[in-house]
Amino acid sequence: MRIVLLGPPGAGKGTQATRLIEKLGVPQLSTGDMLRAAVAAGTPIGLKAKAIMDAGQLVPDDVVVGIIDQRIDAPDCATGFILDGFPRTVAQAEALRAMLATKGLKLDAVIELVVDENALVDRMRKRVAETIAAGGTVRADDNPESFKTRLETYRAQTAPVSAHYAERGDLKQVDGMRSIDEVTAAIGTALGR
Template sequence: MRLVLLGPPGAGKGTQAARLVAKHGVPQLSTGDMLRAAVAAKTPIGLKAKALMDAGALVPDDVVIGIIGERIENPDCARGFILDGFPRTVAQAEALRGLLARKGLALDAVLDLIVDEDALVNRMRKRVDETRAAGGTVRADDNPESFKTRLEAYRVQTAPVSAHYAGRGELTKIDGMAPVDEVTAAIDQALSEAGPQAIRASS
């Protein structure tokens, strides 16, 4: 099962990815984690990434794709993987497709968790109020204003990725505002409809 999970901050991607990992036994891949692992392992592509980061430069798509290419060669990805937070742009989506094609692979599904942004902001505001009422500490970026900024960044940069996959007939929309268990059931249904190969590959 090779899967891409899309959706804005707060959509529940982390929760659903964890359930998919537990059910199907495939790893959840985060570009940040993969970059840090490649740097720590001092792989050629990791050393290149480290040099760029040390210089304060953004790691370009070709390096990120190279790190993903290295990572999915690991034995734990033999039955598939879940990409959460990547691709973030249409260019990255195209690069990912090219990488997989060179390996004779393809995505089994691209799932987009659809949410109501106003409801997410209200949820964030309620969580902050409850944390403060309980005497807890609220992080500087854990507030409705910062959250709105993150949502706007997602809408501008990453939402076009959904349209890209939809245009290719590869996108399945999931109601991310439904109760967690219902979202999980909808994802399971989408994977079953994606074809038996998606399930077989992870079983």
Template sequence: MRIILLGPPGAGKGTQSTRIVERFGIPQLSTGDMLRAAVAAGTPIGLQAKAIMDRGDLVSDDVVVGIVADRIEEEDARNGFILDGFPRTVAQAEALEAMLSSKGIKLDGVIEFTVDESALVERIMKRAQETAARGEPVRKDDNPDIFKTRLEAYRSQTTPLSAHYAGKGMLRKLDGMRPIDDVTRDLMDLLEQARAGA
């Protein structure tokens, strides 16, 4: 089971990933975590990434794809993986597809969590207010202005990605605004169909 989860910040990808991990026993791969792990382990690609980050530059697509390539060779990812937060652009998707193809691996599907953006902003604002009311520090990402900026960046970068996978017949959409358990039920149905090759 090799899948990509798409959806803006706050759409519920993290919550649902945890449930997929429990159900299918496959790891959730976050490029940020993988990058940090590769740097810490001092792998050849990790050292390359560290040199780039030390200069204050963004890590290029080919380095990120190289890190993903190394990570999916590890034992826990042999039966599959969830990619969350990558790819972010069509160029990254094409680089990922070329790398997977070179290993004889194919994706089982791409699932996009769709949201009502104005309701999502309200949800984040409410979460920030509740956190502040409890006297806890509010996550930087829960600042409405920062959140709106991230939402716009997601929309401009990742909307073409949605069309890219739809054009390949791989995209399935789920309404991320529904109750969490309802989303989980439909998500698991989609994944079982993908696994069965439907």
């Protein structure tokens, strides 16, 4: 299955992606991880991305889509993949659709975790406390002010992607405020599994 997971920061996409990986046996594709891997491997597109990142600029859509294009050709993506963190804009969603079409592929599902944004701040604080209690390292952007900025960025740039997929009839929404197991079950139902 080829799946896109949508939802604001803290919605539980990472947790659900991990469960989908186990259930479906497909990899989770993180654009950040793929960019770093392409740079480390010294691929032509990785070198292009490195030059852009070294200049302190955002990597443009065509480079990100190119990296995803290369990554989904890997053997572990033969039966599908989970995209988390991409597409972030409607333009990226259209570029993804066009790229998949050139391969004779399409997305099987676009799942959006719908959450109460006010409750997400509490969820973030709990995650920070659990990470500290476990002796882990807290993400630099896991603080109330940074988190609010991330939510504002999501609303402005990424939330329109949900509307785009809804207009196309591809969007399936799941209540992300339920328990982890209930969200997993609802995703399974949305996927017909």
